[in-house]
Amino acid sequence: MRIALFATCIVDAMYPATARAAVKILERLGHEVVFPSGQACCGQMHVNSGYLQEAVPVVANHVAAFDTDDYDVAVAPSGSCVASVKHQHPTVARSCGDKALEARATAVGAKTYELSELLVDVLGVTDAAAQLGSFFPHRVTYHPSCHGMRLLRLGDRQAQLLRSVKGIDLADLPEADQCCGFGGTFSMKNADVSSAMLEDKTANIAATGATLCTGGDASCLMHIGGGLSRQGSAVTTLHLAEILASTAEEPASVTGEVRVSTGKAAR
Amino acid sequence: MSTFLGMPSLPVYGTGNLFASESFPTAAHRELGNAQLRANLGHATHTIRDKRLKMVAELPDWEQLRDAGSAIKESVMARLPELLEQFEENFTARGGVIHWARDADEANAIVAGLVRDTGETEVVKVKSMATQEIGLNEYLEEQGITAFETDLAELIVQLDHDKPSHILVPAIHKNRTEIRDIFLREMPGADPQLTDDPAVLAMAARAHLRRKFLSAKVAVSGANFALADSGTLAVVESEGNGRMCLTLPETLITVMGVEKLLPTWQDLEVFMQLLPRSSTGERMNPYTSLWTGVTEGDGPQNMHLVLLDNGRSAALADEMGRSALHCIRCSACMNVCPVYERTGGHAYGSTYPGPIGAILSPLMTGIQAEENNSLPYASSLCGACYDACPVKINIPDILVHLRSVDVDSKRGKKKLPSQMDAGMKAASWALSSGKRLGLIEKGLPLGRLVAGPDQKITKLPGIAAGWTQSRDIPAPPQESFRSWWAKEHRKPDTSSAPEPSHEKKDQP
Numbered sequence: 001m002r003i004a005l006f007a008t009c010i011v012d013a014m015y016p017a018t019a020r021a022a023v024k025i026l027e028r029l030g031h032e033v034v035f036p037s038g039q040a041c042c043g044q045m046h047v048n049s050g051y052l053q054e055a056v057p058v059v060a061n062h063v064a065a066f067d068t069d070d071y072d073v074a075v076a077p078s079g080s081c082v083a084s085v086k087h088q089h090p091t092v093a094r095s096c097g098d099k100a101l102e103a104r105a106t107a108v109g110a111k112t113y114e115l116s117e118l119l120v121d122v123l124g125v126t127d128a129a130a131q132l133g134s135f136f137p138h139r140v141t142y143h144p145s146c147h148g149m150r151l152l153r154l155g156d157r158q159a160q161l162l163r164s165v166k167g168i169d170l171a172d173l174p175e176a177d178q179c180c181g182f183g184g185t186f187s188m189k190n191a192d193v194s195s196a197m198l199e200d201k202t203a204n205i206a207a208t209g210a211t212l213c214t215g216g217d218a219s220c221l222m223h224i225g226g227g228l229s230r231q232g233s234a235v236t237t238l239h240l241a242e243i244l245a246s247t248a249e250e251p252a253s254v255t256g257e258v259r260v261s262t263g264k265a266a267r
Numbered sequence: 268m269s270t271f272l273g274m275p276s277l278p279v280y281g282t283g284n285l286f287a288s289e290s291f292p293t294a295a296h297r298e299l300g301n302a303q304l305r306a307n308l309g310h311a312t313h314t315i316r317d318k319r320l321k322m323v324a325e326l327p328d329w330e331q332l333r334d335a336g337s338a339i340k341e342s343v344m345a346r347l348p349e350l351l352e353q354f355e356e357n358f359t360a361r362g363g364v365i366h367w368a369r370d371a372d373e374a375n376a377i378v379a380g381l382v383r384d385t386g387e388t389e390v391v392k393v394k395s396m397a398t399q400e401i402g403l404n405e406y407l408e409e410q411g412i413t414a415f416e417t418d419l420a421e422l423i424v425q426l427d428h429d430k431p432s433h434i435l436v437p438a439i440h441k442n443r444t445e446i447r448d449i450f451l452r453e454m455p456g457a458d459p460q461l462t463d464d465p466a467v468l469a470m471a472a473r474a475h476l477r478r479k480f481l482s483a484k485v486a487v488s489g490a491n492f493a494l495a496d497s498g499t500l501a502v503v504e505s506e507g508n509g510r511m512c513l514t515l516p517e518t519l520i521t522v523m524g525v526e527k528l529l530p531t532w533q534d535l536e537v538f539m540q541l542l543p544r545s546s547t548g549e550r551m552n553p554y555t556s557l558w559t560g561v562t563e564g565d566g567p568q569n570m571h572l573v574l575l576d577n578g579r580s581a582a583l584a585d586e587m588g589r590s591a592l593h594c595i596r597c598s599a600c601m602n603v604c605p606v607y608e609r610t611g612g613h614a615y616g617s618t619y620p621g622p623i624g625a626i627l628s629p630l631m632t633g634i635q636a637e638e639n640n641s642l643p644y645a646s647s648l649c650g651a652c653y654d655a656c657p658v659k660i661n662i663p664d665i666l667v668h669l670r671s672v673d674v675d676s677k678r679g680k681k682k683l684p685s686q687m688d689a690g691m692k693a694a695s696w697a698l699s700s701g702k703r704l705g706l707i708e709k710g711l712p713l714g715r716l717v718a719g720p721d722q723k724i725t726k727l728p729g730i731a732a733g734w735t736q737s738r739d740i741p742a743p744p745q746e747s748f749r750s751w752w753a754k755e756h757r758k759p760d761t762s763s764a765p766e767p768s769h770e771k772k773d774q775p
């Protein structure tokens with residue numbers, strides 16, 4: 001299968017290792033990965049902040065980059081950005097009265113998948129250790145991000161994939177379904193409430209005794225990781241793509257270059 | 268000779284207690300500082316949340332019920348004028364009197380006039396959101412009429428001269444020790460030995476209220492539902508105080524928002540399954556009172572209904588937002604909301620707090636009324652409210668819609684663009700081209716310099732300071748994924764160049 005990677009702007013600019021991990025996983029399964037070079041961002045920051053006019057060119061750019069027959073399916077390592085592509089893009093196009101863009105956006109959305117969704121539903125991955133060679137000997141807890149959970153209905157796809165990684169010690173996160181408080185510009189406009197939500201999330205993470213918290217959305221992980229770092233915690237965050245790509249021969253770096261950490265994280 | 272009166276100017280916005288008088292972040296900051304409030308709220312919302320989930324899980328057709336509830340409400344909104352007239356005809360035919368109120372002021376004046384006509388100066392009240400919304404108690408007090416709340420939690424709030432902070436459990440922000448203290452201080456004849464045992468507190472309230480029920484000549488209620496095909500009104504409650512108010516007095520005055528209509532009795536079947544499970548987490552509420560007009564010699568002999576618009580037609584005029592009117596005031600959305608859970612209801616200013624309040628209040632008052640434009644931003648868009656809503660109001664989508672209404676309403680009106688305006692414009696330019704984003708990403712190493720030896724950024728200026736008040740930002744990577752990919756997949760110079768490999772040793 002020819003798979004187009006939508007890296008998402010935050011992973012492209014801040015967490016390139018996550019995108020490289022996604023590429024590795026897909027290639028290990030024997031698929032060809034392409035990277036449409038015109039891609040930039042899904043535009044949900046604009047939409048969710050009320051700047052619909054400003055979102056239009058961002059959405060149009062994404063549609064232009066992905067509206068080709070050059071690939072079979074598109075994938076992104078983010079539930080939130082995929083939900084935006086699937087649900088928000090046609091609405092944005094409609095809001096500016098662009099029927100053609102709406103139709104193209106709907107078509108792009110229909111063949112765009114979140115990473116775990118693609119792995120489980122389309123590529124038939126049920127056992128990461130056996131099928132991907134995934135090996136990650138650490139105590140890990142998992143935060144299911146809201147948009148993957150509630151907009152894409154990912155269910156336990158991500159958790160099941162993690163559970164099937166060799167060596168992993170997956171600790172249940174108390175109140176896992178509670179939002180971490182990120183919410184895009186909400187974290188700045190309502191910084192106090194956002195921080196209060198984050199405080200409870202990081203306390204729950206600490207209670208698991210895990211050395212790192214994983215999830216399917218780099219933005220939420222940046223938020224949680226940023227909070228842990230500020231609190232002086234040794235716990236770090238790592239995208240699940242990197243755990244799935246990690247093998248005995250080539251282990252994921254858990255204190256890699258863009259992790260915020262005190263440097264005492266799990267070895 | 269005919270006179271052209273014209274159409275009333277639309278939209279007619281709501282008045283009364285629908286406004287945030289200070290911006291949500293400011294109010295939230297203050298409420299967050301109240302540790303007792305947060306502890307009470309956390310405990311109470313989690314308890315109700317769990318009960319609701321258990322009750323909902325019992326019904327195999329819960330999702331279909333939600334769909335049915337949503338569809339019925341949608342059809343009601345689509346033919347509201349017709350259904351209102353049908354209801355009016357049936358209610359009137361059975362001895363009731365209908366009054367139409369455009370806004371809070373009109374409704375208050377009508378109710379006060381009706382009470383005055385009875386010669387009474389006291390009324391007992393059934394818990395009602397509509398009368399909170401219009402500020403009826405305060406208005407009646409100005410007119411020399413005393414209104415006694417008879418719902419236990421409303422009574423607590425009223426005795427404490429406080430405001431409700433939750434639409435179903437108005438005293439959710441108070442614990443039992445605080446309630447004991449309020450009773451001792453404010454309740455005439457309270458036993459000085461009163462303990463904070465909930466049963467003892469309830470008995471004290473019961474004794475206090477019983478005297479009011481037996482002497483009251485006038486009651487004021489709201490209504491959960493109105494059935495157009497028979498002119499019937501319904502109140503759904505837990506304590507039985509409502510039943511007392513609805514049956515004992517001679518005069519019953521009901522204030523109801525126009526959106527509460529249901530077309531037929533059969534539709535009630537759907538809502539009586541949705542409402543108790545969603546609100547109190549019960550299969551069935553203890554008391555459901557339905558009344559259809561006056562019955563000679565039995566119950567109130569004078570029946571009035573004030574049909575209240577107060578901004579509902581304005582909400583109905585908003586195509587993207589109108590489904591907010593489907594709300595049956597169950598409060599499930601606030602019980603699951605992580606924002607409400609931490610700030611409580613007072614932070615929202617309006618009678619309607621939580622996620623539904625964050626959309627309903629600005630829809631009813633217009634986005635730029637007082638600080639109501641700060642309400643749609645009081646959400647991380649986590650979506651828990653949409654999942655919990657028994658009539659499937661897509662609250663997150665309406666929040667986002669109202670944010671754009673807010674942004675658009677200010678376009679071209681500001682002398683200088685705000686930081687947010689400027690940032691969004693710049694980001695729109697940068698993020699609408701892979702080439703431009705790629706160029707900007709060439710500056711990532713600069714970010715590494717800013718981050719310094721700690722490899723983290725701990726202080727940012729302007730609006731971004733909100734982020735760094737509790738969160739660090741990692742130092743950016745040496746190069747973007749895009750840049751790495753381009754190097755890896757550079758077009759081969761000669762046909763003998765090897766296939767690009769992703770197994771480069773220096774990549775984690």
